[in-house]
Amino acid sequence: MSSRRASDLFVECLETEGVRHVFGIPGEETLDLNESLADSSVDFVPVRHEQGGAYMADMYGRLTGRAGVCLGTLGPGAMNLVTAVGDAYLDRAPLVALTGQADVERMHKESHQYIDLVELFKPITKWNARVSSPEIIPEVVRKAFKVAESEKPGATHLELPEDVLAEQVDARPLERHKPVLPEPGARELLKAADLIRGAINPVVLAGNGVVRAKAAPALREFARATGIQVAETFMGKGLLDYESPYALGTVGLQANDYAMAGFEDADVVITVGYDLVEHAPVHWNPKRNKKVICIDAVPAEVDGHFQPEVELIGDIYHVLSRLAEECRAVPHPGGSHRLRDVVLGRFEAAKDDDHFPLQPPRALWEIRKALGREDMLISDVGLHKLWIGRMFPAHEPNTVMIANGLAGMGFALPCAIAAKMVHPEKNVVTVSGDGGFLMNCQELETATRLKTPIVNVIWENRQYGSIVWKQDKKFGRHFGVDFTNPDFVKLADAFGMPGWRCESAADFGKHLKHALGLDVPSLIVLPIDYSIDVAISEELGVETVST
Known part of the structure; x- marks a missing residue:
């Protein structure tokens, strides 16, 4: 290992993370970074507006499960990223935003184009940081990608001061490790199975988390094995083929969607990868009288209309497969095809x-x-x-x-x-x-x-x-x-x-x-x-x- 430019190390870290594209616009404060990208395996994709580049990174993350990367320079370039970074944050798309920044020595005073970008991006990212010295580059890059890609995924941000990336450094990238999800205990699984078997009108509400987990085959098998029918959120479209006899359609646009899909009569609602950011639970549990089973990769958000009896937290594909084995041929599958x-x-x-x-x-x-x-x-x-x-x-x-x-x-x-x-x-x-x-x-x-x-x-x-x-x-x-x-x-x-x-x-x-x-x-x-x-x-x- 030999000393080289910090920007070279930074790009090596991106390569270690498997980054194939960086979408963005170069700036004066990212000259070293772009020079290092030019000699790397990473394809730099120049765009015509930083927002466009960030949306490209957003979609890349949605479709691959690997963080898309976007780049803007300091000040206006970074601020042009904000809308699309916020979209990735709320739609749970893994994204790493990189922004140039002024030299560290002028951050303490009024300075041309200087805005505290760490504070600017904080409300729309899961985590962000300033790369304040070249020695921390391997750690901050690894953390940015780990946090962005861990459930629930979303946006992270690294601010890159110009003088830091131009310094010399002797370090190497950290190895990439895939996040490990927990598994629900046997007691929780059996409790959920008992609730489902004892239900009069159970119904499933499936959302974006199932798409991210690539668990559509498990959801389809769960519906087939149990006979329980499935309604989808807007971002869950296609989890069941719309022609499937177990498909209730897409809910969340109008007041009577849920009633016409059978939720009004449901006594048990099984939410799978459901995210409150898409549509609030007050619309399908207005009286707070549904027994809710939550299957997700992370614990349920707190909401008065969404208080699960059981939470099955872990790999959604695996949880659905295990639950299907326990609940074959439910006596009273619910749901309605009216909608x-x-x-x-x-x-x-x-x-x-x-x-x-x-x-x-x-x-x-x-x-x-x-x-x-x-x-x-x-x-x-x-x-x-x-x-x-x-x-x-x-x-x-x-x-x-x-x-x-x-x-x-x-x-x-x-x-x-x-x-x-x-x-x-x-x-x-x-x-x-x-x-x-x-x-x-x-x-x-x-x-x-x-x-x-x-x-x-x-x-x-x-x-x-x-x-x-x-x-x-x-x-x-x-x-x-x-x-x-x-x-x-x-x-x-x-x-x-x-x-x-x-x-x-x-x-x-x-x-x-x-x-x-x-x-x-x-x-x-x-x-x-x-x-x-x-x-x-x-x-x-x-x-x-x-x-």
Whole structure:
């Protein structure tokens, strides 16, 4: 071992962690780090805005379970990362944010572009630290990745002062070790099994934690073995194939979702990988009278409406497999298909709707028809997200990607680029509103440069649709929500990619099929008619979720 630049050691630590990409924008304060990256096995991916880079790292972490890495320089570069880092924090995506910083010697006084980034990032990270000396680099890098990837995963942050990374150091990376999960004791497992066997109407609520644990096969076998039916959160879409007889559909949009899925009559609710950040338990346990069995990788959050009788904490796949053996053929499986039947009935009817501009159900029907079981739909944030969460059917997990914790607009395009990098064999389609699309449209250049053949679908109505919907419901009118758009087809052409505007209902399916056959990114503008209510039916009640 010999002395070398601290930035070289830092990059060696990234290589030891298995980092393949760093998404970001270089700055004057990261010159040494970028020079070290240039001579490494890590691919530095220049982006056009730091937020885009952080969203790419966010999606990389979601899909791989390994922390995505993003980079911004000090001051404004670091602050541009914040929204997407917060998204990773609340949506439980492992991410390590790296930010440049001024020399240590000027941190005690007013100084150009200096902001205390450790304090700035503290509320939106699981852990963060300043690299105050080169000797601590192996420890802080190992801890940043360990904390980011441990349940519940999320964002961490390292602040990198310029002078520290330029120093000489004699050290080596620490070895990577996979976090070990505990296992529930036999007593807790048998207690849970007794509650389930004695239940009159048990039902399962499955969330994002099952996706992260890659435990969908175990959940499907649990449902098959016990006969207990499963409702999914927005981020749990595809845990059960929507065509499965045990699938109750996606819950969490409207007041009567849970009642129509059988929760009102349920005496035992088995939550599996359920996260309160997606939808509060008051909506499915308003009277606090349900017996709750919590299966998760970490102990349950404290909430008056979520007080588990039993907590089975550990590897979700293993816990479900053990519980399935104890609970085969439950005498009284609960759940109701009323919600699923209403939603899928409206979805299937849409294929014959030639109304133009297209209404959301027909648009989603065309996308489902064009995509294979394993292909991916990535939703931006807006009224279209509610339609996708409500209605778009999924066959497999991690095929419908939704931001549902922080839920920031501008999510879809950069995330699609990362998704295609992780899964080049899959088709990747985004749906963005014309409001959200322009928030990160600069990453069209990144997609073109990287030759990632994603299909960007813009639902155009020249309004902030979800706010129109809510204002109209509350006040009977809307205000401050109208805008104009550029010519999106010409915009696509300016970025060097093909684009089309749909002029009839039949155009969308035709353009989508063509775009999916290309080896370059593309864009489709789809005029959309939001005159029908995402509530679909008065039977489902008022909405209970924000976009």
